[in-house]
Amino acid sequence: MNSKLKVFYDSSICIDGARGHISQDEWTRVSTVVSRNFKYYISPLTLDELLRGIHRGGPEEFLRNRRALALLYPAHKKTFLPYPGDFVLFHAFGKKVSGRPIRTQPEMQTLARTFLQCRDSNDLYRKQLWKGRQGTAVSELLRTEYWHREKQREYVTDYSSFRNNHHDAFDEESWIKMSLAHYEQPDTLYNRKRLCESLSANRLMAKFVWQARNDKRYDFFKHSSDLVDGQQLAYLADPVMHFVSNDRKLRSRIANSPQSSRVLSWRDLPKLA
Numbered sequence: 386m387n388s389k390l391k392v393f394y395d396s397s398i399c400i401d402g403a404r405g406h407i408s409q410d411e412w413t414r415v416s417t418v419v420s421r422n423f424k425y426y427i428s429p430l431t432l433d434e435l436l437r438g439i440h441r442g443g444p445e446e447f448l449r450n451r452r453a454l455a456l457l458y459p460a461h462k463k464t465f466l467p468y469p470g471d472f473v474l475f476h477a478f479g480k481k482v483s484g485r486p487i488r489t490q491p492e493m494q495t496l497a498r499t500f501l502q503c504r505d506s507n508d509l510y511r512k513q514l515w516k517g518r519q520g521t522a523v524s525e526l527l528r529t530e531y532w533h534r535e536k537q538r539e540y541v542t543d544y545s546s547f548r549n550n551h552h553d554a555f556d557e558e559s560w561i562k563m564s565l566a567h568y569e570q571p572d573t574l575y576n577r578k579r580l581c582e583s584l585s586a587n588r589l590m591a592k593f594v595w596q597a598r599n600d601k602r603y604d605f606f607k608h609s610s611d612l613v614d615g616q617q618l619a620y621l622a623d624p625v626m627h628f629v630s631n632d633r634k635l636r637s638r639i640a641n642s643p644q645s646s647r648v649l650s651w652r653d654l655p656k657l658a
Contacts, residue, residue, distance in 0.1 A: 392426065396434040420462065429468055432497065436500065472622065477582075478570055560588060587618040590639060
């Protein structure tokens with residue numbers, strides 16, 4: 386047993402639990418293993434994915450969505466992760482970020498707790514989130530959803546335009562240069578080594594998406610969650626971090642990465658402990 390190992394969940398894990406694909410008994414048993422043997426973290430990307438759907442549908446769907454959020458935000462000890470960019474800067478390049486994040490950790494805690502307190506979707510229209518600030522729970526949901534949809538639209542537009550004009554293979558050299566520029570790090574041999582080691586799985590996911598341009602059946606908007614998966618994999622820059630996902634396609638796409646052993650299914654967790 387190694388108490389220093391860290392884990393965080395994909396949204397599909399919590400959705401499977403809420404829908405009964407993972408039984409209550411199994412969830413309780415494995416969650417107990419997690420609380421005793423691991424440091425449990427919550428990705429802000431997973432939080433946003435679950436919150437985006439919580440106000441839709443009828444009463445039963447609301448309760449199911451709230452249940453998924455409750456599974457993500459358990460009673461046992463938990464810590465919110467920073468956003469992927471800040472996380473990579475620290476773990477890959479040793480850089481601390483001084484700027485304000487999209488949401489602070491206390492704000493993420495407030496979001497989760499507020500939505501869990503809502504009895505039904507009507508409560509979302511009355512519940513105030515921030516003291517001294519305008520806006521209800523629903524207005525925050527809509528703001529978040531608008532931001533995500535804009536990012537999805539940019540993603541689809543970019544890759545669809547490449548699909549029409551280019552059929553070149555994935556260029557690792559270009560990926561390195563663009564990634565270092567994105568993180569505003571000098572293009573040095575050391576930084577290249579740190580980037581490739583820290584973002585090994587992320588690079589393979591980027592390669593998959595790049596190659597998907599040549600598949601006319603691949604709908605970039607329908608599969609925009611692949612972009613989120615790539616961002617989640619950035620958390621593997623911490624060598625003791627483990628990503629829990631039941632997405633077999635994701636695991637097959639990064640199988641050649643040394644980091645692939647740290648992408649686990651739900652049922653793998655007790656074995657790791």
